[in-house]
Amino acid sequence: MLKKIYNEAVIDFEFSPDLPILIKSGYKEVTGPDMVFVKTMRNGEFEPFVPGSSIKGMLRSHAERIARTINGEAACMPYVTIRNAKSDKSLKEYVSCGDLFKKKYGKEDPPTSEVYRDSCPICKLFGSKYFIGRLETSDAYIKQGSTFTLEERDGIAIDRFTGGAARRAKFQLQALSQGTFTSSIRIRNFELWQLALTLISLKDFLNGFVRIGYGKSRGFGKVKGTIIDTSLYYFGSNLPEKNEIKGIGAFLKKGEAVFYGYSKEDRIIGIDLHEKEPVGLRTAYAMDDIDKFIDYSVNKLSEYLKRWKRPQWMKDKIQQSIGG
Numbered sequence: 001m002l003k004k005i006y007n008e009a010v011i012d013f014e015f016s017p018d019l020p021i022l023i024k025s026g027y028k029e030v031t032g033p034d035m036v037f038v039k040t041m042r043n044g045e046f047e048p049f050v051p052g053s054s055i056k057g058m059l060r061s062h063a064e065r066i067a068r069t070i071n072g073e074a075a076c077m078p079y080v081t082i083r084n085a086k087s088d089k090s091l092k093e094y095v096s097c098g099d100l101f102k103k104k105y106g107k108e109d110p111p112t113s114e115v116y117r118d119s120c121p122i123c124k125l126f127g128s129k130y131f132i133g134r135l136e137t138s139d140a141y142i143k144q145g146s147t148f149t150l151e152e153r154d155g156i157a158i159d160r161f162t163g164g165a166a167r168r169a170k171f172q173l174q175a176l177s178q179g180t181f182t183s184s185i186r187i188r189n190f191e192l193w194q195l196a197l198t199l200i201s202l203k204d205f206l207n208g209f210v211r212i213g214y215g216k217s218r219g220f221g222k223v224k225g226t227i228i229d230t231s232l233y234y235f236g237s238n239l240p241e242k243n244e245i246k247g248i249g250a251f252l253k254k255g256e257a258v259f260y261g262y263s264k265e266d267r268i269i270g271i272d273l274h275e276k277e278p279v280g281l282r283t284a285y286a287m288d289d290i291d292k293f294i295d296y297s298v299n300k301l302s303e304y305l306k307r308w309k310r311p312q313w314m315k316d317k318i319q320q321s322i323g324g
């Protein structure tokens, strides 16, 4: 839809296990534990890594919870279809944006401009069936030159049907107890509320409030970590002032901004940035004080979420298909 890039944020971060982490591989190894950590070949050896999709999924579900706390309409549930909501009416409010576009357009792809405009805030940032999303996560690899420890542990498989202790079976799993991963998040053409929501969700993860991977309720998946660098890139000649951060709406012509539901006033003044070496055609700034940015932008975020309403056509579709 937007054929140009106006701004971009890149957040580099690292984390290590506070409690053991296990990101399950889909494969069992020939010998060893029943459940193993996902690995990749690097520098001639197999190493554990955390797929970007796992990081994105964790951030998304946390961001969904934050959004829904403020406004139930602000986050759909990506796996809920109209069909699901027919059999469980409590899901009615949460039918996924993707399923509603599918209902409206059938086999055709919906126009991309409409997809962005009408998608819930969470789909706008993380994507949906018809939209790739503004946020991208990279795979997290073991930090260069650092070590890691994978441990085998006893797991207890509780029978899913009886839940009874009588049918407990022992199995072995492999978890990472020590090691540091580095990764990054990139948001292209961001609105300020999106950068705020991303940083808040990421900080909650790095502070151990949100867990990742297997066994989250059984003492696994808690990390500690830090944001190493947050860089902002701007393209072209329409640059913000040195202490200013501009969201995409501030770069667009009024009509275009209004059409997509962007705010023309998407800017914050008073954040100290320092200029970095330009990268190609991009002007680059580092934002050192992330907490200050969050302080300054959190109102924009909650106002945006509070004001969000699902488009009427989506509500009508749900009503027609499911009824009262």
Ligand SMILES: [Zn+2]
Pocket (backbone or CB within 6 Å): 075, 076, 077, 096, 097, 098, 119, 120, 121, 122, 123, 124, 128
């Ligand atoms: Zn959605």
